[in-house]
Amino acid sequence: MRAISELGEKKVIETIVGCLDLMPDMSVPFGDDVSAIKLGDSTLAVVKTDMLVAETDVPPGMSLRQAARKAVVMNISDFASKGVKPLTVLVSLGLPSSLTEKDVEELGLGLNQGAREYGAYVIGGDTNEASDIVISCSLFGVCDEQVLVKRNGARPGDIVAVTGQFGKTAAGLKILLEGLDAPEHVTKPLKEAVLMPKARLTEGLALAEAKVLTASIDSSDGLAWSLHELSDASNVGFTIEHLPIAPEAVEFARKHGLDPWELGLYGGEEYELVVTVKPELWEKAEKIMKNLDVSFTAIGRATEEKKIELTVNGETRPIKRKGWEHFRN
Amino acid sequence: MRAISELGEKKVIETIVGCLDLMPDMSVPFGDDVSAIKLGDSTLAVVKTDMLVAETDVPPGMSLRQAARKAVVMNISDFASKGVKPLTVLVSLGLPSSLTEKDVEELGLGLNQGAREYGAYVIGGDTNEASDIVISCSLFGVCDEQVLVKRNGARPGDIVAVTGQFGKTAAGLKILLEGLDAPEHVTKPLKEAVLMPKARLTEGLALAEAKVLTASIDSSDGLAWSLHELSDASNVGFTIEHLPIAPEAVEFARKHGLDPWELGLYGGEEYELVVTVKPELWEKAEKIMKNLDVSFTAIGRATEEKKIELTVNGETRPIKRKGWEHFRN
Numbered sequence: 001m002r003a004i005s006e007l008g009e010k011k012v013i014e015t016i017v018g019c020l021d022l023m024p025d026m027s028v029p030f031g032d033d034v035s036a037i038k039l040g041d042s043t044l045a046v047v048k049t050d051m052l053v054a055e056t057d058v059p060p061g062m063s064l065r066q067a068a069r070k071a072v073v074m075n076i077s078d079f080a081s082k083g084v085k086p087l088t089v090l091v092s093l094g095l096p097s098s099l100t101e102k103d104v105e106e107l108g109l110g111l112n113q114g115a116r117e118y119g120a121y122v123i124g125g126d127t128n129e130a131s132d133i134v135i136s137c138s139l140f141g142v143c144d145e146q147v148l149v150k151r152n153g154a155r156p157g158d159i160v161a162v163t164g165q166f167g168k169t170a171a172g173l174k175i176l177l178e179g180l181d182a183p184e185h186v187t188k189p190l191k192e193a194v195l196m197p198k199a200r201l202t203e204g205l206a207l208a209e210a211k212v213l214t215a216s217i218d219s220s221d222g223l224a225w226s227l228h229e230l231s232d233a234s235n236v237g238f239t240i241e242h243l244p245i246a247p248e249a250v251e252f253a254r255k256h257g258l259d260p261w262e263l264g265l266y267g268g269e270e271y272e273l274v275v276t277v278k279p280e281l282w283e284k285a286e287k288i289m290k291n292l293d294v295s296f297t298a299i300g301r302a303t304e305e306k307k308i309e310l311t312v313n314g315e316t317r318p319i320k321r322k323g324w325e326h327f328r329n
Numbered sequence: 330m331r332a333i334s335e336l337g338e339k340k341v342i343e344t345i346v347g348c349l350d351l352m353p354d355m356s357v358p359f360g361d362d363v364s365a366i367k368l369g370d371s372t373l374a375v376v377k378t379d380m381l382v383a384e385t386d387v388p389p390g391m392s393l394r395q396a397a398r399k400a401v402v403m404n405i406s407d408f409a410s411k412g413v414k415p416l417t418v419l420v421s422l423g424l425p426s427s428l429t430e431k432d433v434e435e436l437g438l439g440l441n442q443g444a445r446e447y448g449a450y451v452i453g454g455d456t457n458e459a460s461d462i463v464i465s466c467s468l469f470g471v472c473d474e475q476v477l478v479k480r481n482g483a484r485p486g487d488i489v490a491v492t493g494q495f496g497k498t499a500a501g502l503k504i505l506l507e508g509l510d511a512p513e514h515v516t517k518p519l520k521e522a523v524l525m526p527k528a529r530l531t532e533g534l535a536l537a538e539a540k541v542l543t544a545s546i547d548s549s550d551g552l553a554w555s556l557h558e559l560s561d562a563s564n565v566g567f568t569i570e571h572l573p574i575a576p577e578a579v580e581f582a583r584k585h586g587l588d589p590w591e592l593g594l595y596g597g598e599e600y601e602l603v604v605t606v607k608p609e610l611w612e613k614a615e616k617i618m619k620n621l622d623v624s625f626t627a628i629g630r631a632t633e634e635k636k637i638e639l640t641v642n643g644e645t646r647p648i649k650r651k652g653w654e655h656f657r658n
Contacts, residue, residue, distance in 0.1 A: 004433060005426035012424070012433055012456050019437025023417065023450035035453035037417055037469060045374055047452075049467050051421040053459045088352065088366055092380040092421075092465040095341070097334035104333060104341055108348030121352035123376075124364035127341050130382045136421040136465035138378050140366060 033078040042145040054133035059176040065110035071135035072114025077199035077271040081218040083208020086120040086139045094130025151233035154215040154276035158302040163273045167249025168193035170267030212285040216275040222268040222323025237307040240300035362407040371474040383462035388505040394439035400464035401443025406528035406600040410547040412537020415449040415468045423459025480562035483544035483605035487631040496578030497522035499596030541614040545604040551597040551652025566636040569629035
């Protein structure tokens, strides 16, 4: 009998889903970033849960307040990628009984901060005794069925685009986890990227509202992983020809003889949006993001053939399904 | 600085709530069994999360399938006590990587069973690596604002009533945790009560729909604890004069020289409804439960004075705030 450390998270989820009676008439398929329930006419109730486990998800140097904030923000990022505004957060906490009252307060402040930064409220939850800190958040929001952007709508020819720049969290984690060093002006933003992640909520809501996206996901498990997920859901491939790597990550990579593309593709805990856009709507999408003063870069195209490749300087190499996967890392 | 093992769960929750910005216009106050969001006119979206941690919530003898089922059922019981039909369940799982594929399947089957027994569907979730099995469920449902029964509506003179009989899980836990013995015909139902708990969903929905309740809670932390919670929320006391103790629990108590009242009052993991009813609606409430063929017993009255007492055979003793509390047990 195989242990789940050999199976990996994807197979674990498949096994569980295989046990479930499927709800008839699901508006969002299993495996997308959120779940949804029809409320009548075209309104959807949108829900999402994701758990932070201190042992695996909280690097050294991250405070309890930051950990709690991150537990909320990583859920909000999934709502952002679907174009859904989160209204409320429920929090289920597992707490070791050795924590102090001050620790609990720090957790409470972080939860509130994570929610309020994005206009949501923590409205309930429960606490439990556990051997490690576990923070399970669940979000609720409401949206129009026509607005929610799923993973499965990308078509060959669509432009793939991303917000922001990549590689910072991968480099930041190397500093925090492996103790690699870097000059102060680089260390600070790289660590900050890990400790205080931001969700692209305004951007996701604006793009979805304007109906310019065919598919969307966030890059929380790494850009490469996200491309593979979009590829599986939409049944397309991707040719990537460009990738905005953060200058701090480039400098960090140079210092340590690392490949900046590797940092950008196979990192994780990076909450950018990875979206596909119909070519005829590209200009509109670009304009929306320019108005928001947000970096938005076309990085390639969706292709008929289900291959995911990086082509730079005439050289082509496969983008592997590699990134953050529980039970394997 | 006090550790939370000295604070107890109630104070931990207070500390966290103290850190939160409160959502304006909350239809259900913090600390009730569910949270709710107004969807316009009088419709509420109702949400709830509760976490099962194997170490503290799964006694020896409980299978993985039963544990997963219980994680769902304990959440459904809270919906039941509010009179809200659960539609969907999200599940956030923390799993030790030593689990096998078969273990994961057992968990999946238990989750599905817990949801389907009550007409709900598991529609999403996520999995994470953790040192102990953690199952955090969050429920979603919709109801009319006028139907949802809160904890805070009990008034002096109201009749307190309970479904079912008490003491079985307290006795069952003594068998499973402490290895106490009992004759087979008693052991089986007592263990069953712990391993396969049932939520009173049909009963809760029927009572709420008929608008006969002024307040309601389930007895998951023990009957005494539930009475104290109702007392705090409604600002009333209770005089309890009768308590339906399960005959199996009475037999078990007799064999081991235990007080059956103690088993009935201070147990926990027992998912009966504890409700208050206006005297003029008592007959109606009783009739509804008779039609459902469910045991429904008036156990006492709500009082002006905020004391909770048990009066039997002319003797009065206080009912203590004692029961299941995380970080203290």
